[in-house]
Amino acid sequence: MWKQLADFVRAQGLPAEYTRELALRFEQAYGVRDGEVLKLGQQWRRHLVFGIKVLDDFARTGTISRFVVETTGLRVPAGMHKPLREYEQYARERRHLRPTSLAERMHNIAVFLDFLRTRGLETLDALQAEHLSAFVQTRTDWKPRTVACVSSSVRLFLQFLFMRGALPRDLSAAIPTVRLASNAKVPSAWEPELVERLLAAVDRSSPKGRRDYAILMLASRLGLRLGDIKRLTLDQLHWTTSTIEIVQNKTGEPLVLPLIEEVGAALIDYLRAGRPPVEHRHLFTNLTPPFSPICQNDRLHRVVAYWRELAGIKFKTPQRQGLHSLRHTLATRLLGAQTPFPVISAVLGHASPATTFIYAKADVETLRIAAIDPEEVFHGHAS
Structure with a gap:
């Protein structure tokens, strides 16, 4: 996408320096319209908005810092963004999770929060134990190990919320436990x-x-x-x-x-x-x-x-x-x-x-x- 932006600048004879005005002109020229079917070779346009956001962040702060959940494609209610960001910071800086582990955990939690959105919840203070049971029980198309992994991520998130006073009581115990046989899976090996x-x-x-x-x-x-x-x-x-x-x-x-x-x-x-x-x-x-x-x-x-x-x-x-x-x-x-x-x-x-x-x-x-x-x-x- 950035290569296309550079080509756009040269074709328009514009100064080779990033500005917000330049980004708006580029977005007006190549942004995807509602209902538009992209032609072969134009799939980069799907990433235009996000790519411009990254450039904006860098131009403003000199660094690129992304909120992990923003890359999942899941819809987290705005009222849940602040506690989710705080937990991401806590998991990174206090629990010292590796980037891959952090991304997986934040994705799992985002799946849960997106589920709450479908149940009409806009903030976490409305969370009830029955929401937790419903979330696990509706994961019928998931493998047990996946359900166990996601449930564990949500459980840790709820413990954090209670510890920080964001929830009046610890709801982590209300998540149903998924039993997995220890070492039940045989590793795949080649001949x-x-x-x-x-x-x-x-x-x-x-x-x-x-x-x-x-x-x-x-x-x-x-x-x-x-x-x-x-x-x-x-x-x-x-x-x-x-x-x-x-x-x-x-x-x-x-x-x-x-x-x-x-x-x-x-x-x-x-x-x-x-x-x-x-x-x-x-x-x-x-x-x-x-x-x-x-x-x-x-x-x-x-x-x-x-x-x-x-x-x-x-x-x-x-x-x-x-x-x-x-x-x-x-x-x-x-x-x-x-x-x-x-x-x-x-x-x-x-x-x-x-x-x-x-x-x-x-x-x-x-x-x-x-x-x-x-x-x-x-x-x-x-x-």
Whole structure:
């Protein structure tokens, strides 16, 4: 949208400086009219109003500060904006939520407040326990885990409102509890030969191929989490000791992994002929100028999907197919090789060894080996 604005300025022969008057002229020329069907190549016009708002904010304050909920597309009643903004500030500054966690929580709360709007509520002081029950009970099209996550976000929000005196009583206990079986979900894992087919399909003669291959190697060979891959810097690659040393984004705990030969070779190939000459220290960049670091909200699903399609990989049953599933695959492969659980836990950087036991569900053969012989149980009781 900003590129179109720059083109508009040049075409009109206007001064190359942003002003509110310029923004109004541009909006009058290209703003979307009611009922207008946009032609191919004009979808950028949908973002014109928001893009101008961002420029206004920057021109006025020198920074870009967005209210997270403004990006959700949900309609929150005006009377609820102030407590919602206060909670966002509290969650960011006092609870120290990561940007991705904060965005998810604020979205969940906005869903709830949008529901209250449909029930005729304009302010939170009219909130009753029956509204909370109705909200959860009407989420019939959601998966239980999603309902549990949203309910948790709303519960924390209500506790905050009571703590700040915005609600006369604590309504958080009125939200129905969604019971989920602990560790009930089996992680998705690839067949080992499919991982090798994926890696073999990557064209390592192009910058994209070199970058993607290095990313895939870090996930499939070292089991690095997506967030840690995106945050990886040149300073965390220790070539003299052949290690990668990071502080994990998810747990805040340090993690040291061996820079094994094939991973090191992939990284060196990327650094020599794939990574553009940029000043920032982030290892992985976008592929187009100005080659900024990969956005922290980017799930990098396309990195797997692009090469998976070229490799012609099809799965026998529905499963997760993104970058994180390669981490799961490494865990199950280590488990299948009878690697001790503490070692697997250390490699994956799990805060609790109990988390590692989830992967045992994806390895039936290991479970059979670990099963207790019924006769041993019988003799144990007999003795």
